[in-house]
Amino acid sequence: MLKIWGRTSSSNVQKPLWFCAEAGIPFERIDAGGQFGRNREPAYLAMNPNGLVPTIDDAGFILWESNAIVRYLASKHAVHDWYPTQLQARALVEQWMDWGTSSLAPALTAAFWGLIRTPQAERDVNAIVASGEKTASLLAMLDRQLAGRDYVCGPAPTLADIALGINTYRWFNLPWEAAGFQRPELPALSAWYERLATRPAYRDAVMIPIT
Ligand SMILES: N[C@@H](CCC(=O)N[C@@H](CS)C(=O)NCC(=O)O)C(=O)O
Structure with a gap:
């Protein structure tokens, strides 16, 4: 059976967990990363030299990088409805997935670390606010993309929603008030997030305490 290494609290691990639940793909998950360790051990590094989660083992085929x-x-x-075979439809899904990793996730990192992983007395509030503002400007792009669409690439969810829905949960649920940052209104983004929140697989894999 497919094995997925990674702690459930990792946003990148949540991508395969959420997708497998949506697609009905059976898997076994093994805790790794964070408080579980294991990802710096030689056996893990032999699979994934980055020492990061997730990693999968599919009958001996090892793969890392969540997207x-x-x-x-x-x-x-x-699962063609989630990952179209038509060249241009597929390219657009991949475009938004890459954007999630190369633009959106890095923008949110300082806020996540500052608000979740840093004791209040040591917080760099300016860095958190700058991270919030940068993330807001990027999500305004996604808001424009979502205007008139139910999901990122059209009327049905795709892997683009998987790649972007994880950090959207954090956007709406980080304790921004602790840094005095107010999220701007992004109506199409909010409507999309509410749509995702009706999906049991999203609720189970993504809508969990942020740690
Ligand atoms: N680009 C990689 C990033 C993987 C990554 O940064 N994983 C984080 C968790 S989200 C990690 O392994 N952190 C170390 C740890 O959990 O111990 C991917 O998408 O898979």
């Missing part, structure tokens, strides 16, 4: 993992699983199981 690559969900694309592989969607292709292997022919």
Whole structure:
């Protein structure tokens, strides 16, 4: 059976967990990373030299990078509604996935670390606010993309929603008030987030305490 290494609190691990639940792909999950350790041990590093989670083992085939993992699983199981085969439709899904990793996730990192992983007395409030503002400006782009669409690339969810829905949960649920930052109104983004929140797989994999 497919093995997924990674702690459930990791946003990148949540991508394959959420997608497998949506697609009905059975898997076994092994805790790794954070308080569970294991990801710095030689056996893990032999699979994933980055020492990061997630990593999968699919009958001996090892793969890391969360976006690559969900694309592989969607292709292997022919989940074409989530990962279209039509060239341009697929390219747009990949565009938003890459944007999530290269733009959105880095923008949110300082706020996540500052608000969740740093004791209040040591918080760099300016860095948290700058992170909030940068994230807001990026999510305004996503808000424009979502205007008139139910999901990122059209009327049904795709891997683009998987890649972006994880950090959207954090956007709406980080304790921004602790840094005096107010999230701007982004109506299409809010409507999309509410739509995601009706999906049991999203609720189970993503809508959990942020640690
Ligand atoms: N680009 C990688 C990033 C992986 C990553 O940064 N994982 C974090 C958790 S979200 C990690 O392993 N942190 C160390 C740890 O959990 O011990 C991916 O998308 O898989």
